[in-house]
Amino acid sequence: TKILLFDALKRAGHVKRVDLLVPLPGEELILSAGADGITNLIHCRDGRVVQRYAGHSAPLTCIGSHCGDRILVSGDDSGELRAYDLDSGRCLWSRRGHSARIVALVIDGGRRATFSAGTDGHIREYSLGSGACGTGLRQCPHPVTCLAVEPLGRSLISGHADGAVLRWDLESQGPPKPVGCHSSWVTCLELFDGGRLLASGSRDK
Numbered sequence: 001t002k003i004l005l006f007d008a009l010k011r012a013g014h015v016k017r018v019d020l021l022v023p024l025p026g027e028e029l030i031l032s033a034g035a036d037g038i039t040n041l042i043h044c045r046d047g048r049v050v051q052r053y054a055g056h057s058a059p060l061t062c063i064g065s066h067c068g069d070r071i072l073v074s075g076d077d078s079g080e081l082r083a084y085d086l087d088s089g090r091c092l093w094s095r096r097g098h099s100a101r102i103v104a105l106v107i108d109g110g111r112r113a114t115f116s117a118g119t120d121g122h123i124r125e126y127s128l129g130s131g132a133c134g135t136g137l138r139q140c141p142h143p144v145t146c147l148a149v150e151p152l153g154r155s156l157i158s159g160h161a162d163g164a165v166l167r168w169d170l171e172s173q174g175p176p177k178p179v180g181c182h183s184s185w186v187t188c189l190e191l192f193d194g195g196r197l198l199a200s201g202s203r204d205k
Contacts, residue, residue, distance in 0.1 A: 013040050013049045020063050031072065033060040039074055041086070053084045055091050064114070066107045071128055073114045075102030081116055083131060093131030097124045104147040111153035111170070117144035123158060123168070140166075145186050150195035157198060159186025165200050 016035035023030045024041075029050065033039040037056035040049045058078040065072045070086040079098035084091050098118030105116040112128045121143060125134035142162040149156050156168040163182035182202035190199045 013042075013052070014038065016059075020060060022063055022065060024065060024067060026067075031063055031065060033063050033074060035059040037076060039063055039072065039084075051087070051089045053082075053089055053091075055082055055094065056080060061102050062105045062116075064105050064107045066109055066128060068109055069112070069128060071107075073105055073107060073128075075105050075116055077101045079118055079120070081105070081114075081126065083114070083128070092129070095126060095131050095133070097126070097133065098122060103143075103145060106147045106149045106156075108149045108153045110151065113153070115147055115149060115156055117147055117158065119143055123147070123156070146189050148189035148191050148198070150191060152195075154195070157189050157191070159189050159200060159202075161185050163202060163204075165189070165198075 014034055014036050018032050019034040021030055021032055028044045030042050030044055031039055032042055037058060037060055039053040041051040043050055053072060056076045058076040060074050060076050063074045072084045072086050075081050079100055079102055080096045082091055082094045098120050100119040102116050102118045105114055107114045113134060114126050114128055117123045121139050123144060142160040144158050145161055146159040153170055155170055158166050163184050165180035166176035167179045168176045180200055182204050184203040186200055186202045188201040
């Protein structure tokens with residue numbers, strides 16, 4: 001399997017480096033994206049490019065998909081966010097909600113929303129289907145480095161460059177509450193057990 005996947009990625013149809021790989025759950029398909037601003041949907045067995053998603057003018061920095069709605073969302077180095085129909089490749093909407101690089105995005109199937117974070121210090125919410133901007137989250141005092149969303153859209157978790165891990169209540173829209181702290185840059189977040197358990201990684205020594 002590793003050899004087949006490696007061979008497939010060598011024929012992934014990109015003209016510049018590939019930085020991002022996201023498998024589609026339950027399917028022998030993988031999304032690849034990178035510096036050419038294009039996302040390809042690739043069949044893992046034979047390397048066929050099943051679908052192509054174009055339109056970004058800057059290198060891609062993050063991608064995510066919601067298989068239930070068959071939607072792909074991608075963010076780039078300029079702050080632009082785009083959503084595509086996963087099957088047809090058609091662009092559904094485009095928003096430039098950040099003034100700088102998008103560093104993280106997550107999709108909340110329960111709320112049918114996508115959340116993005118940029119180096120401008122903002123976290124923003126958009127409707128997954130229309131791209132309409134939701135109730136804006138407040139600007140963060142330190143750059144956001146990663147995001148995770150709890151099931152059913154109850155809250156959003158953000159990791160920060162100063163080591164803070166914050167929980168945002170999406171129902172009350174109140175100020176975020178600290179749920180943990182590292183001594184350095186938070187690199188990743190993952191929720192388990194229906195959102196009851198949170199794991200975080202950082203550059204702590």
